[in-house]
Amino acid sequence: MEKLVLQDVVKVFKKNVGVLGINLEVREGEFFVILGPSGCGKTTSLRMIAGLETVDSGHIFLDEREITNFPPKLRNISMVFQNYALYPFMTVRENIIFPLKILKMPKSEMEEKTEQIAKTMGLSDLLDRRPGEISGGQKQRVALARALVREPSLFLMDEPLSNLDAKLRGHMRVELKRLQKEFNTTTVYVTHDQIEATTLADRACLMNNGRIVQMGNPNDLYDLPVDTFTATFLGDPAMNILPGELYVEKGNTYLKIEDYTIKMNDIKTEMEHPRDVKVGIRPEEVQLGDDGIPVELNLVQNLGKSIYEYFKTKNGETIIRQDVVNSRHVLGDRSMVSVDEKSLYLFETNTGGLIYRYGKKKYQEEYLQNAIN
Amino acid sequence: MENKLSNKNKNASQNSSESMYKLNNHYKRMRIAKRIVSHIVLIMFALFAVFPIYYVVITSLNSIGSLAQASLGDLIPSSHLTLSNYIGIIYHHPFLLWLKNTLILTGVSTLVGVLLSITSGLALSRFNIPMKHVLLYMMLILTLFPFTMMVIPYYFMFAHLHLLDSYIGLIIPYSAGALIYSSYLIKNYVDSLPKDYEEAAQMDGLSRRSALFRILVPMSKPVIIFALLIAFMGPYTDYALAGQFITSKSLYTMAIGLYYVSQGDIVINYGTYSAFAVLMGIPIFILFFVFQRYLVSGFSLSTYK
Structure with a gap:
């Protein structure tokens, strides 16, 4: 069942991009992540769902009820803010109980619920402290407790982990997922961090310049990016993108990258003229071999558990390769990057749209059809 | 090598x-x-700052008739110290009535003034008012005019309204006294508070207005206390306006009383004058002492961290 529906939602700003008509459906109990670079409109979208931002056009439905113009307090949506926004003059207990007080719940029930959620969140010992006296991770848990205590219809989170240090963030990711499964509250989560998106999301959408670029489960976004934006946004380090040329000779299709040519057995086409394409290869798929694109090792970045090798091609393109730590390569080493048709992606040069991915015929047929005409 | x-x-x-x-x-x-x-x-x-205070305190404890009789030696505490000036003020004049009048006037106008400056400060900070920056500049310019400049216009105004020689006639201009400055101060302070707090309160179920009053006002406590003190100081020490408006002795404020008691037959009675000044200063001293903590953060506009 659709819990939350956004229909052609538009928000226009004078200075920024805003949101240029997004459509999405979030299902009951789902953990939905809106992912995107800063300024893509993801936070604005979330704020429109919350009611903190007015909607210029379009419709928002929650539980099959239109709430587009409802004030926030009537939406039964709760939200966790990036800086937690705990009321500094109240104790942790008062913070958690605050939404229940507004609901004018009987006192005994309020206290029972507060105690219970504090127990779930591991906050029982902190109830009488003030937000200024607890750590970042604890504040985060108080903010979650305050948001979940009144059992909202929808739960929104705006980059809730970005103020935590790396270790705590990893811990809270696990915790968040566990809590969401436990409370089974439909959640919309905004982040610019692809790791949060892939680890937390049941489904995710990627936004850019006020539009949704791609929607699906996180693995699909990673495996089958619809264009170079998605391809380079997901994955760290980002996918290598090189210029290449696709041409047909004697019924066989070939891909030429700099001086190196490989035969593309998977592409059957009859196009007459060579086409410029963008070739994408994930750093973890880059193989060194006897035959391939000649490169020189330029820089090595050590990450502890693996290393990133930055190769430079003859034309000055950079290829990043992920390798094991004890690789013997030395700066200035010359080698060959071999390319396998099964691991590469082809994108259209102008639009960046996906043309080819091994085993996925749909894209290439559409494109090559257009290319012939 | x-x-x-x-x-x-x-x-x-x-x-x-x-x-x-x-x-x-x-x-x-x-x-x-x-x-x-x-x-x-x-x-x-x-030393320059403290000497006048010392001078007033030591003079209030001496029984010198006039300035002509005073000598440098009087500045050193000696066995001549006496409380007669204080006793004179408290027992031979209606000091407690003046104190009551002053506290009523000051209290009411402080409360009214600060309430108004909270609402206007919040509005200036959080609402999109057309031409807001023009309004703010105008307000700043208005604070540059001295209060005493308005005594004569106020006199005519309140004479027409038949409000001279009454509490209310003083409370209205007093409330307005520090209003502009305090609104500006509160606006600046609230500007420094992230919007997330009131938005969180709205998500928790409050309307926008209740979110402003129930969340931002408690968070602005330091600056509000600072505004209270400023609003208190003006009416409490005012002589210019009260001296013109008040004619009935039963409505005398402390500032008028101070003038009244220190006028001797021929010369100004400096001992009494100083003792009165010390008595008037005590409540201010206590207030500043109690709220010291907030004064610093209110003045430096530092917010919750």
């Missing part, structure tokens, strides 16, 4: 470490010297 070179290096490094040591000591001495000079300067200024 190699030995020689290493010896040379050794010497050089020794030399440099010696000179570094000297330089380091030099900076240490400089730091101490700077501290001494700055303390001397600060103590001098502190």
Whole structure:
């Protein structure tokens, strides 16, 4: 069942991009992540769902009820803010109980619920402290407790982990997922961090310049990016993108990258003229071999558990390769990057749209059809 | 050859470490010297600030008839010290009535003024008012005019309204007195509070207005207390307006009382004058002492961290 529906939602700003008509459906109990670079409109979208931002056009439905113009307090949506926004003059207990007080719940029930959620969140010992006296991770848990205590219809989170240090963030990711499964509250989560998106999301959408670029489960976004934006946004380090040329000779299709040519057995086409394409290869798929694109090792970045090798091609393109730590390569080493048709992606040069991915015929047929005409 | 070179290096490094040591000591001495000079300067200024207060206190405890009889020796506490000036004020004049009048006037106008400056400060900070920056500049310009300049216009105004010689006639201009400055102060403070707090409160189920009052007002406590003190000080010490408006003795404020009691037959009675000044200063002293903590953060506009 659709819990939350956004229909052609538009928000226009004078200075920024805003949101240029997004459509999405979030299902009951789902953990939905809106992912995107800063300024893509993801936070604005979330704020429109919350009611903190007015909607210029379009419709928002929650539980099959239109709430587009409802004030926030009537939406039964709760939200966790990036800086937690705990009321500094109240104790942790008062913070958690605050939404229940507004609901004018009987006192005994309020206290029972507060105690219970504090127990779930591991906050029982902190109830009488003030937000200024607890750590970042604890504040985060108080903010979650305050948001979940009144059992909202929808739960929104705006980059809730970005103020935590790396270790705590990893811990809270696990915790968040566990809590969401436990409370089974439909959640919309905004982040610019692809790791949060892939680890937390049941489904995710990627936004850019006020539009949704791609929607699906996180693995699909990673495996089958619809264009170079998605391809380079997901994955760290980002996918290598090189210029290449696709041409047909004697019924066989070939891909030429700099001086190196490989035969593309998977592409059957009859196009007459060579086409410029963008070739994408994930750093973890880059193989060194006897035959391939000649490169020189330029820089090595050590990450502890693996290393990133930055190769430079003859034309000055950079290829990043992920390798094991004890690789013997030395700066200035010359080698060959071999390319396998099964691991590469082809994108259209102008639009960046996906043309080819091994085993996925749909894209290439559409494109090559257009290319012939 | 190699030995020689290493010896040379050794010497050089020794030399440099010696000179570094000297330089380091030099900076240490400089730091101490700077501290001494700055303390001397600060103590001098502190003397200038504290001397008048001492002068008033010591004069209030002396029984000198007039300024002509006063000598430098009176500045040193001696066995001549007496409380007669204080006793005179409290027992021979309706001091408590004046105190009551002052507290009523000051209290009501402080409350009204601060409530208005909270609402206007919040509005100026959080609402999109057309031409807001023009309005703010105008407000700033208005604060540049001295309060005493308005005494005569106010007199005409309130004479027409038949509000002279009454509490209400003073409460209205008093409330407006620090209003502009306080609104501006509160606006600046609220500007520094992230919007997330009131938005969180709205998500928790409050309307926008209740979110502003129930969340932002408690969070602005330091600046509101600062505004309270400013609003208190003006009416409490005002003589210019009260002196013109009030004619009935039963409505005298302390400032008028101060003038009244210190006027002797021929000369100004400095002992009484000083004693009155000390009595008037005590409540202010207590207030500032109690709210000291907030004053610093209110004035520096520092917010919750």
